[in-house]
Amino acid sequence: MSNGKRKQLRLGAFFHPTGNHVAAWLHPDSQIDAGMNFEHYADLARTAERAKFDLIFLADSPATRDGNLNALSRWPQYMALFEPTTLLSGLAAVTKHIGLVATATTTYNEPYNIARRFASLDLMSHGRAGWNVVTSSNISEAYNFNRTEHPKHDERYERALEFVEVCWGLWDSWDDDAFVRDRASSTYFHPEKMHHLNHKGRHFSVRGPLNVAPSPQRRPVLAQAGASNVGREFAAQIAEIIFTPLHTIEEAKAFGADIRGRMTKYGRDPNDVKIMPGLNAIVGRTDEEAREKFQQLQDMIHPAVGLQLLSTELGGVDLSPYPIDEPFPFHIFEGKLIAGSSGQRIYDRAKRENQTLRQAYLSYAGARGQRTLMGSPKTIADEMEAWLMADAVDGFLVQPSHLPGGLNEFADLVMPELVRRGIFRSEYEGSTLRENLGLHRPVSRYDTGSVAKRA
Template sequence: MSKRRDTLKLGLFLRATGHHVAAWRHPGAQADAGIRIEHYQALARQAEAAGFDTLFLADSVGVRGIDSPVFDRLIAPHLTFEPLTLLAALATVTRRIGLIATASTSYSEPYNLARQFASLDQISGGRIGWNLVTSSDAASAHNFGGSGQAAHADRYARAREFQQVVDKLWDSWEDDALLLDRDAGLFLDRAKRHFTEHRGEHFQVRGPLNVLRSPQGKPVLVQAGASEDGRELAAATAEVVFAAHQSLHDAQAFYRDLKGRAQALGRNPEHLKILPGVTIFTGASEAAAQAKHRELQELVQPEVGRELLSGLLGGVDLSHLSLDAPLPRDLPLSNASRSRQELIQKLADEGLSLRQLYLRLAGARGHWTLVGSAEQVVDQLEAWFQGYGADGFNILPPTYPEGLDDFITFVLPELRRRGLVRQGDYEGRTLREHLGLPYPQHPAARRGQEAVA
């Protein structure tokens, strides 16, 4: 297999005090970091100075675990800012790094969401991405007049149409619609305006959007679904996919499958970037890394570990099971993340007890976890990249600020030494340029070129 000539892309997944379930209890953590804008601004500046391609914010429109008997021990990562508001604040203190936020198609309207992201793309100079998700948790449904979760297939059917409407709205105006001709008294060219005129099963939207196109044309579309419905949607529409895998074999299978689906739909597979999540414990030596990992693992309270596992399985009740017993094989398939449930079942098949399972998941909730020296960590990252299991990685520091400091201090220089990441400044100014994604031509411009040809 020939060595790749491109460089891997790096995203930084922001999450209050860190991604480990016990991060907020770490002595070096600022426990209330999730509600301190200065915390996020400092991380954004640090990530940009280090050359990360993107910052990423997850979201939920409900407080997960609110009905749990250990709710008061789980809440730390979930009390934080609404992500679009936070991205607006981060856009003003950064100049180059991409900014990606999650927004659900289940409890939003296409026009509002399209307008919000288009505005952010203008404010940031073309650095915004939308992580399209569906909401699967009952806590969210109860906040929007629902009595429960919509079926998995129904959520994705709505999401597909939602995305189509948003994409049309982002094409409301051609690139050169703005005239600002004072002498003629013309503010814009009405011929460059396009109505959406969408009438579908879920939405009726006339348009046009009241925000012009941004320097990168339209925000980058990001997704993370790995179920059959999620893969179909990603193959048809996504430009970046966040993934969760535990082995290179699984990562390669997902990579081949998704790129193959995209190509079968007439897309260039190079225009779909796959970034698995990875939590990294590292330090000056392997022993130092192991000590950091052990310190956090010892802070995981058993009741919190059990609840973490239950939540990742879609709310399955595990309270009657011994922590030293194996995970039952006959658990009901929930309406939540099917791919995450399958991943956990595969781990359980290794013979792990509930306690061992939640400790395996404590650092990254199903994403890959690496513990070792910089050389050992980069060996693994390079194997996944060169083996076509990833186009880059979404980094999930176990703690903030220490976990990010360690990655920048130890891992990043080794990645640069091996030529795996860019050596100098950003390639351009927009998120599309950072990721090597093409500028999305307006449909009217494409039709004009086809007519000339």
């Protein structure tokens, strides 16, 4: 157990099916059919729980990728994978403590469906569910939901905020003690403890109530990852975990101060958010071995995949006419990228370092815009500890480069070092995700004895 004297890291494990690196599926130790292999995920979940991670995180896209089919045929991500809340429901049965967090878009769902789905997962897991709230950016998703284009960027966030507010209301449909299930009095629930939402807004009209009882943590933990100005404002209103790319301690401290400063105007306690940037950790028994592992993956990136990866993040522009070893074609993106977006970050780095297209995709492919940290267990733990002690972050979302090997290496080599330093737990402290993250249990808006908190 922690000695109680040192700050404690919050750690999540991000499971792209074969791993985070774009060439992970080509690694000889990866699970090649991972996207459709439940046993693979069950083994990963048990490993992460053995290592005492706070949570598992699954991304999602309700569409295959569109683009250059030759490139896509060499890049399986999002082409065949489980729907994540369904998958997490299965993983709830093979785990007992670890949090279960999945992505679901507000752009192509309805609040009632999402509220019911995550409330069910929360109950089935005894209070371990979390929802990563996103707005859709992949245009392929629109084609599957009776549209030919997305709503505008700011409108998507406006809809998302109302969407979350409806879900909050639906999760308050029942008081904690509403269901008495008393045979002697023939009373299953107290009618006065059931609440209709009767929401009527710009985007949604939802009566309620939700036909799922409250979970031990009352409602799922909300995560968010937006880095644009609109995304940050949205996070300040709703997020309890923030996953976002941060590359330096100074950048992370500024980001945290910005988010927590915005939270106060919404009546939120700045301590009610955990900032956990992505960390693409490549672990070796020595620093040199880690560098060799990373280079092995980099060498397996097919040029067509590298260009398609950039194209996806840069708005779908066809980059195939441009020679990959000549300067990045900056002129075609001038003024067309959203500030704070991954595309803008790719563009800015390419300009700053005067990169070619090949250099740009090699820079981005290894961690998909997140921070890559490679080295021995000591090297990695030193960096994680430095960020924590500088109050730059609350923890990290660890993204193993390939699976299952990358997770096994982190669990077996880095986690014991973090525990030895007293900055990570040796056992779970609580029974719910909220308890393990140090987040309060929300109070229902209908609880007249308390002032309800929205996040």
